[in-house]
Amino acid sequence: MGMPVVAGYGFTRVGEHWDRGLKDLSLEAIEKVFEGLPSVEIDAIYVGTALSGFYELQLSLASHIADLVARFDASVSNFEAGAASSAQALYNAALGIYSGMYKAVLVGGVEKMSDELPAPNYRGVSLVEDSFLVNYSGLTEIGLHALLAKMYLSEYGLDEPLYSYLPVNEHENASRAGHAQFRNRITYDMVRSASPVSDPLTIFDVTAPGDGAAYILLMDKEYADSLGVEYVKLLGMGAAGQPANLFDRASPLFFSASSRAVEKALEKAGVETEDIDLLEMYNPSSISGALVLESLGLADKGGAGKLLERGHFSLSGELPVNTFGGAKARGDPKGATAAYQLAEAAMQLLGRAGDNQVDGAEYALVHSMVGLDISAYAFVLGV
Amino acid sequence: MTEVSDWRFRRYRYRLIGSRCRECGETSYPPRRRCARCGGATEEYQLPRRGRVVHYTLLKALPTRYNRYRPYYLAVVELSDGTRVIGMLTDVDEPSEGMEVEATLRKLYTYGEDGKIIYGVKFRPVL
Numbered sequence: 001m002g003m004p005v006v007a008g009y010g011f012t013r014v015g016e017h018w019d020r021g022l023k024d025l026s027l028e029a030i031e032k033v034f035e036g037l038p039s040v041e042i043d044a045i046y047v048g049t050a051l052s053g054f055y056e057l058q059l060s061l062a063s064h065i066a067d068l069v070a071r072f073d074a075s076v077s078n079f080e081a082g083a084a085s086s087a088q089a090l091y092n093a094a095l096g097i098y099s100g101m102y103k104a105v106l107v108g109g110v111e112k113m114s115d116e117l118p119a120p121n122y123r124g125v126s127l128v129e130d131s132f133l134v135n136y137s138g139l140t141e142i143g144l145h146a147l148l149a150k151m152y153l154s155e156y157g158l159d160e161p162l163y164s165y166l167p168v169n170e171h172e173n174a175s176r177a178g179h180a181q182f183r184n185r186i187t188y189d190m191v192r193s194a195s196p197v198s199d200p201l202t203i204f205d206v207t208a209p210g211d212g213a214a215y216i217l218l219m220d221k222e223y224a225d226s227l228g229v230e231y232v233k234l235l236g237m238g239a240a241g242q243p244a245n246l247f248d249r250a251s252p253l254f255f256s257a258s259s260r261a262v263e264k265a266l267e268k269a270g271v272e273t274e275d276i277d278l279l280e281m282y283n284p285s286s287i288s289g290a291l292v293l294e295s296l297g298l299a300d301k302g303g304a305g306k307l308l309e310r311g312h313f314s315l316s317g318e319l320p321v322n323t324f325g326g327a328k329a330r331g332d333p334k335g336a337t338a339a340y341q342l343a344e345a346a347m348q349l350l351g352r353a354g355d356n357q358v359d360g361a362e363y364a365l366v367h368s369m370v371g372l373d374i375s376a377y378a379f380v381l382g383v
Numbered sequence: 384m385t386e387v388s389d390w391r392f393r394r395y396r397y398r399l400i401g402s403r404c405r406e407c408g409e410t411s412y413p414p415r416r417r418c419a420r421c422g423g424a425t426e427e428y429q430l431p432r433r434g435r436v437v438h439y440t441l442l443k444a445l446p447t448r449y450n451r452y453r454p455y456y457l458a459v460v461e462l463s464d465g466t467r468v469i470g471m472l473t474d475v476d477e478p479s480e481g482m483e484v485e486a487t488l489r490k491l492y493t494y495g496e497d498g499k500i501i502y503g504v505k506f507r508p509v510l
Contacts, residue, residue: 137470246467247411
C-alpha cells in the first residue's frame with residue numbers, strides 16, 4: 001500500500017488578477033510546485049474548480065491544465081464541489097496513491113471570480129446549495145449564513161455576536177502573509193459597524209470573491225524518498241455528509257458532516273484531537289467558523305466567540321486556526337481554496353511559515369466543506 | 384434553471400407541496416424522496432399555508448434573478464404543523480419575530496422583457 005506525502009506546493013497571491021485567466025494562474029502555481037524538485041513523472045492531474053464553466057466558459061478543466069503543462073501521459077480528473085473542489089481532488093488523488101496505482105499526482109484548483117459582477121457571483125457560489133431553494137425561495141449562501149447566525153444567537157441567548165472576533169484574528173494572520181487577499185488589520189468594532197450584507201452579518205463577516213490557483217504535488221513516500229525531496233505525510237483523511245436542507249437536520253447548529261469527517265481522519269491517522277497543533281478550517285463566514293469549531297468539539301456550544309475574543313485560536317493561542325488568514329483574509333477562490341489550506345498546513349509543518357510559524361508544529365488538521373456542511377472533508381498531516 | 388426545469392417544478396413552486404415520510408411522519412419542503420431522519424419512503428404532502436416568522440434577515444447579497452427586489456427579507460417560517468421552511472417575505476415594511484404570515488403566489492422572475500414569467504410562493508403578513 002502506498003503512503004501519500006505532500007512533496008511540493010505552489011500558489012498565486014489571491015486577489016483581483018484582471019489581466020490573467022484560469023490557465024495563467026494555474027501555470028504560475030504549478031511552476032512553483034516543481035521549483036527546486038528533480039524531474040518527476042506525473043501519473044495523474046486532478047483539478048478542482050467550482051465555477052470555471054461559469055466564469056470562463058471552460059469545462060473539463062483538468063484536460064486543459066494537462067495541455068497547459070504538456071503532461072500528456074497523465075490521466076486527468078475534474079472535481080466540482082464549491083470550496084471543497086480541491087479537497088475532493090486531493091481525497092481522490094490520495095486514494096490513487098494508497099492503492100499503489102499512482103506514484104505522483106498533481107492536484108489543486110483554480111478560480112477566476114473577479115470576471116463576474118457581484119449578483120452573478122452570489123448566485124454562482126450559492127448553487128452548491130439545493131437549487132430549488134436558490135432559484136425559487138430566494139436563498140443565497142450569505143442569506144443562509146445570516147439566518148444561521150440568528151438561530152445561533154437566539155438558541156444560546158447571546159446578545160453579542162462574538163464570533164465576529166474570528167475575522168479579526170484572520171485579518172491579523174493575513175497581515176503577515178504575502179499571498180493573502182486582505183492584509184489590513186481590523187477590529188471587532190470595525191466588523192460590527194461595517195455595512196450589513198445580510199444582518200447580523202456585515203461585509204467583514206463573509207468572504208469576498210477572489211482569483212487564485214493553488215496546486216500540491218502528492219507523491220508516494222517511497223518515490224519521494226528515492227528522489228530525496230522534503231515532504232509532510234498525509235496521515236489520514238475522512239469524508240461525510242448530511243442533508244442540504246437545514247430543517248432536515250437533527251440540529252441546524254451542529255455540523256455533523258464536518259464532525260464525522262474529522263473523526264474518521266483522526267482515527268485513520270491514529271492522532272488525538274489534543275495532538276493537533278494547528279487547524280486550517282473552511283469557513284465562508286464568521287458564524288460558520290464558530291459552528292465548525294463547536295462541532296469539532298474545540299469550543300463549547302455557543303462558546304466559540306468567547307474563546308476567539310480571548311485569543312485562544314490566534315497564532316500564539318492554544319490552537320492556532322487559519323494561520324494565514326483563512327478564506328476570509330487569505331481569500332476564498334472557491335475551487336482553489338482547499339489546496340491553499342493544504343499548502344499552508346504543509347508550510348507550517350515544514351517550518352516554512354515565516355512570521356506566521358507555529359513553533360514546533362507536528363500535526364495539522366485541514367477541514368473543508370461543501371456549502372453549509374452538506375459534505376465535508378478532513379485531512380491530517382504530520383511531519 | 385431553464386424554463387423546462389421551472390415547468391417541471393411547477394407544482395412545488397405554486398402550491399407549497401412538500402413531502403411527508405410514510406414511516407415516521409417527518410415533513411420537508413422542498414419535498415424529499417427519502418426521509419432524512421429514517422430513510423423511509425415519502426409521499427407528497429400539502430403543507431399548511433399559515434405560519435409565523437421565526438428568524439429573518441434583510442438580504443443585500445442576492446442573486447441576479449432577484450435583483451429587482453433588492454433588498455428583500457429572507458425568513459425562516461414555521462408553518463402551523465411545525466414544518467420549518469425558508470422563503471422570501473413580501474408586502475412587509477418591517478417584519479418581526481413571531482409575525483403571522485401566509486403563503487401567497489407571487490412573481491419570482493421573468494425571462495427577459497417579453498419572456499415567460501415565473502411565479503412561486505412567498506410569505507406575506509396575514510391579512
